[in-house]
Amino acid sequence: MVDLTTRIGALTLQNPIMPASGTFSRDMAEVFELDMLGALVTKTITAEVRGGNPTPRVCEVDGGMLNSIGIPSKGLGAFLANELPAYAPYRAPLIVSVSAPSIDGFAEIVSQLNLPGIAGIEANISCPNIEEDGKAFAMRPDTTARVVEALRRETDLPLWVKLTPNTGETVEVAQAAEAARADALVVANTILSMAVDARTRRPKLGNLMGGLSGPAFKPIALRMAYQSVRSVDIPVIGCGGISTVEDVAEFLVVGACAVQVGTASFINPTAMPRLRDDLQGFLAEEGYASVSDFIGSIRDGAPGDAVRFMEAAP
Amino acid sequence: MVDLTTRIGALTLQNPIMPASGTFSRDMAEVFELDMLGALVTKTITAEVRGGNPTPRVCEVDGGMLNSIGIPSKGLGAFLANELPAYAPYRAPLIVSVSAPSIDGFAEIVSQLNLPGIAGIEANISCPNIEEDGKAFAMRPDTTARVVEALRRETDLPLWVKLTPNTGETVEVAQAAEAARADALVVANTILSMAVDARTRRPKLGNLMGGLSGPAFKPIALRMAYQSVRSVDIPVIGCGGISTVEDVAEFLVVGACAVQVGTASFINPTAMPRLRDDLQGFLAEEGYASVSDFIGSIRDGAPGDAVRFMEAAP
Amino acid sequence: MLSPAQLEPSKERSIHEVVGTVVTHRDAASGYRLLELDVPQEALDCRPGQFFHILCPVDGQSQPFLRRPMSIFGYDRDAGRLSFLYKVSGIGTAALSGLDEGDRLNVVGPLGNGFTIPQNARHLVLVARGVGLATLAPLAQEARRLGLGLKAICSARSPEHLMSIDHFRALGAEVIPVTDSEGTSDPEQLRSLLDGLAEADEMDMIYTCGSNRLLKLCQQVGRDAGIPGEIALEQQMACAIGMCQCCVRPFRRGGAVVQERVCREGPVFDIQEAMEW
């Protein structure tokens, strides 16, 4: 048996497969045993109750989908009262994804999550920072640094920071998060996109624009994962378009120590257990005794610092 | 007959279909009559002779491809001696795509292109600016402004500026190009991406990273085209993943006044003539007498300035 | 009386991703296709009103990415059969319509909460038009099993467009066809038909599906006569399991408007809570 355990800082996961925030809920337990997952990651929660965006909230595009769900949330109170206890029976570590539109609000919600049953925090900083120009925190290194520092002061739990592809500064943002003492990076959230119905001439999403996910997005996320691995020393969790065991392997090869699976679960609800099993088989076939030997095994011949100068399109 | 003529500033094109730079050469004349195109756009040329990137220079991904061709160029001299005269027989306006790694170099090459037979300049500013930190000019509004101002001083030819998706500042960059008196924007170049072979563990491109193009890229390019149309008054030419007449129509609906077709010509060399014909049919079916009535006909109910605050992922 | 939306899903594995095999596939009416699959038994613990999420075939011409939700038209656990009645409307259903006997099809289900049948009900009435018939058809199957009367008011453009009438009759339902061309399907006519059934005490529960016009009508009839009812609603879906929150719709409840997931709290909802769209 190939050893699939993987370490993300202080956390040890039994395998590197976990869901991506917003594409998973306990409802999944009706499809498979949730404890087979490396970790459980909640939909992003906010302190206040939020309604979410107008419908249609999703549409399909070539090789993927757009979503503009908009973080509907029952609020922190409801999460603590109903969701957190319901996760108690599961052994897989629970990662709570949180967001807020201001640094203080962000710090405030994280300060209330230092609770038994919560194994880590994933900071979804791809939300607009309403105190500045409305751009997401994760789009710039300075705003990333400020928000991550504030969160770090509030918790000793593992703090994962999720990057956005909507930036020209992936490396700088990754380094800012590391400098602000994030424990790991999740790379990446969706990229801003749009679809229009050519005949009705209406946008296909109620909210006009939304985030691209699925296989179409994978090459972008893989590039960002690689850039991040090459520019920081904290662990990187890959996310974006993962559907097959080859996709999982590609993210591991570039150095991600675990992966999150999102859209693929919509297409095949049994994707995650299948990927776990397929990864066992893949690594055995390739002659690896443990997944950790495989992680970062890219044969790129590139020096560590060559990468930061590659942000221009070819 | 639906009237397909479209205006891009001072230029009138007989139809809105033209090739994207780097995906077209005169070799295409062996497939179809080039004069059916709205315009001809050259591969980006540079002043000096350049070799281009190591092979493999392309690979396929889900719904698209990556390329890291790297602008091999026979140099300006060879272009003026061999290419420019060879385009003389064609009636379709010739747009020359140019690039350079410094502002002075960029201005210098453009200054030498004020020649009969050249109908316009497309500035490919998605190349690294080696005088600063190596990021592409098009990634930031200030570098965009400086380079476009310099080019504007050198030519009265229509000056098209091609944007990059590798930025978190599409709107600001578009506005900077407009303020520097670009005549039109081409939206967009490819987005930086990566692919790895999970078994050999080698990058699939000789140059490690490359640009994503094709249908997978379309929703990103369409979003950028829409953002650009909403934030500037100069014409926008859509480019990215266009393969079907619906794709053409989507870009026109969001307000692009013409489109460039790239990767689709690799998959179907007859894509451009087919799209021209299909567009005729589509517009007739939808009851339009001219393509100009269709351009910008999106039913989005969004105020013009709502858009710049939508750059965060949902 | 009506079962509340099931907020706390059971922890048993009740949702299955299985591969079925096409047994028959034929036109049901112009533009409509009837698809019968052979599927593993585990996926056939179905209730009327539930649906499956279908992975449409992909070829060089079209690559539908998301699954497509389809109501269960018929199910038979013993025979291992599952069927869908669908309208060819876009790229997914067009791709589906090309399936041949023997082809394989990946389906996920059964999904969502089905219709409820009040304990004391004797007479069920359903009102449907077009593809709504597909969603309501299993009610007839269930009514027969429970020994209840069922009247199916089937609406269509013209008598030739009436679908599934024989199917309902075979399941022991009384079919009341109404059509636009005969002038029997307009709201006033339907209203008096339904009022008549209510007065004659031949309507303990009313079910409908799909259209705004029918929703409004059934709400009025139900409210005036104090008869409960349910409606099956549609909304675009990504996961269909309750995870992505894309499929919400607004409902009136306790004086407020609440958003509920059609895939999870629905697709069947209390008819008085449903809102026109």
Next chain:
Amino acid sequence: MLSPAQLEPSKERSIHEVVGTVVTHRDAASGYRLLELDVPQEALDCRPGQFFHILCPVDGQSQPFLRRPMSIFGYDRDAGRLSFLYKVSGIGTAALSGLDEGDRLNVVGPLGNGFTIPQNARHLVLVARGVGLATLAPLAQEARRLGLGLKAICSARSPEHLMSIDHFRALGAEVIPVTDSEGTSDPEQLRSLLDGLAEADEMDMIYTCGSNRLLKLCQQVGRDAGIPGEIALEQQMACAIGMCQCCVRPFRRGGAVVQERVCREGPVFDIQEAMEW
């Protein structure tokens, strides 16, 4: 004597995107398939060494995005036939291998510059292994048309793996099989075989394809004996028409190394200019 690479393409429409229909499709050897298409005449103005760019079929399991380049194995303008011999190696060729008789296939071609046959040549020699045979086969067809002698040195792992021998013989070629298992295929053996042909004045032009080992060998033999030769090379392709510049390879020319497009200046190159890889 060798035609220079054709830098200025002719302005006539010589490249066609056409849809062919599969006439036969069968195994040629283990892992190799022979595909015969019925294609429109316009696409059949072919020369040996040219290739087509093939749009592989797409299904739910695999969606090859780029086309796949394939040498012309045989062409017959009068009969409207075009055939390919290919090795199933990755997702594109795997998708191709599932085509049935009657299926349609979109192909673009003919592409590239084919082999040249020097005016005064009487004896042609080709050396090929594996799928290289596919690329060289049309030379036999052409040699017969021109009334020239052609010897095909066909190399394989073992006699059972020898492919297309009958095809070459049917075209009037003299086949010289060499195999690893019989110890007749190693460089020394081949070298003396070729030297022998050169000495006997039975080799005016030498053609090869694919492998580094054969390239080196033929370069040496050719250089030593002053016999010209050509090699067909492979490189990953996107457009295959000369537009994208992804398919370049380095060549020695005039003391310098130049990059040439395999799809446009090639795929056939002067054997002395080709570089090992």
